[in-house]
Each structure stands twice: as C-alpha cells, then as structure tokens.
Amino acid sequence: MQLPYSDILDIAHFSRLFDNKSECYKLFWFQAIARKIKEGHTIITFEELIDEMIADAWYMVSEYHLNLGPNDALERVVHRLGEISNMKSCEKKEVILDYLAACEDKEVLNMKRTLSQNVPYRLQAPFMESMKGKEWNRSGKNLAARINQEERLMYYFLQFRGLDTRIQIQKEWADYIEEKYEIIQGWVERNLIQYLQRRNPSVPGIVTSSIRRKRGIWKRLKNTGK
DNA sequence: ACTGAGAATGTTCGTAAGTT
DNA sequence: AACTTACGAACATTCTCAGT
Numbered sequence: 001m002q003l004p005y006s007d008i009l010d011i012a013h014f015s016r017l018f019d020n021k022s023e024c025y026k027l028f029w030f031q032a033i034a035r036k037i038k039e040g041h042t043i044i045t046f047e048e049l050i051d052e053m054i055a056d057a058w059y060m061v062s063e064y065h066l067n068l069g070p071n072d073a074l075e076r077v078v079h080r081l082g083e084i085s086n087m088k089s090c091e092k093k094e095v096i097l098d099y100l101a102a103c104e105d106k107e108v109l110n111m112k113r114t115l116s117q118n119v120p121y122r123l124q125a126p127f128m129e130s131m132k133g134k135e136w137n138r139s140g141k142n143l144a145a146r147i148n149q150e151e152r153l154m155y156y157f158l159q160f161r162g163l164d165t166r167i168q169i170q171k172e173w174a175d176y177i178e179e180k181y182e183i184i185q186g187w188v189e190r191n192l193i194q195y196l197q198r199r200n201p202s203v204p205g206i207v208t209s210s211i212r213r214k215r216g217i218w219k220r221l222k223n224t225g226k
Numbered sequence: 227a228c229t230g231a232g233a234a235t236g237t238t239c240g241t242a243a244g245t246t
Numbered sequence: 247a248a249c250t251t252a253c254g255a256a257c258a259t260t261c262t263c264a265g266t
Contacts, residue, residue: 020235022236023237023238025237072238118237118239136237
C-alpha cells in the first residue's frame, strides 16, 4: 500500500516499519501511538501505550481466540487478566483500561514490563541504518540515549524510569499521522490482518475482509464461524 | 525457473547482577 | 527485599545460492 507522500518526513523508511517482526508487538504498539496522537497527545508514557495494546489484544484473544505469536506476552497478559478479573470478552474498552490502570497484580505488572523492553526502541530501527544486529543488544537506557542522538525520528525518549518512561512525538510526525489517520490506520490494520492470518491459518477470512474499521473485522470474523 | 538446505539477520525472554 | 538493568541464548524469519 502506498502511504501518503510528505516532503519533510522520511516516508521511505517509515513504510518499512513493520518489515521485521516475530511477534505482533510492533503493530499494536504503533497503533496505540497513532491513536494517542489522534487524541491530541504528544507526550506519552510507556504504560499508557501498553495498556492500549492490551485492551486491543483483549478482544482478539478472549473473544476470537486468535493466536498472536509463537510466545506472545500480550496473549499471556490477556489470559492472566481473564483469570483474575471477571471482565467479559466483549467488555467496553474504558472498563478494560480502568482495570489495567488500577491493576496491582504482580504478574500483570511483570508482563507489562516485559512488553516495554524491546518494542519501544526497536520500532524505529528502520530509520537507523547505522545500527546493525548486535548493536541492539544493549540496555534500554543505553538504547534510549543512542536513539536520541539520531535525527528525524518519529519520537524521542524524555526520561528513563521503567514504565513511567515518556516519549515525545515529533511535531511533524504528529501532524502527519493526525492528518492522514484514516489511511495510516488502514495500513496498520492490513499489516495486522496479514500477520494474524499467517499465525492462524485455520481461521478463514481474516485477509479477505476488506473492511477497514476494526469493528468490521470482528464482525466478519464472527460470521466466518470461529 | 524452482526447491530446499544452510546461513545470516532480527526479535524476545529468562537469568543473573546491580540498585535503592 | 523489591525493583531495575544488563546480557546473551533461543527462537523465528528472511536471504542466498547450489543443484536440478
């Protein structure tokens, strides 16, 4: 899919954002960022984003039993939540978010931390051609410092404090993403659908669904009988 | 051209070490 | 003691290239 052109932003690299992934974190992570931008935020904590990711994953895992990845922490958090809470599989999103924000469960917190360990840094790897392979095998703090030196990235790290770490979206990117939100959202979704289809070959019709809004995907999935 | 084995690259997680 | 951070092994995916 062709992403909208911009003469100030590095769209060539941006379009390769999801080239490499073994789990689905990147997709959810970016989707969460885009949504926050749409809501007008440009400074966001890890925790807010991760809560969004979990809420998004909630429906897919608990209601449709999709497999999100070979060893996916997102999937595990959802299962854990299912055990300790009595939220329904179709629970309202705000309820899930509230629950997550207040949740003190050790395991959940642990998994949240696991989720924050890699994706936040590696998402921007396509922009940083100078960093190869093993160079990514460093600590978060180290990486954050390294990434902050790079130019023309989508976001930078403000402070480094576990889940409270904040990122700041660059204004140009925020504008771009907000303005083209629908297109970008569709692009992310397409990637996500492709990924899910590959992971769940036995569930028919994820790819063939051309519906753009998420609710549409859920509906379609339901109709195909899973 | 097509296939598949093996190599190369990239991603995530668990454990151990370090801090407060 | 509890929480953070560092490190590298394990696993997944993609690439390469010989052999057909």
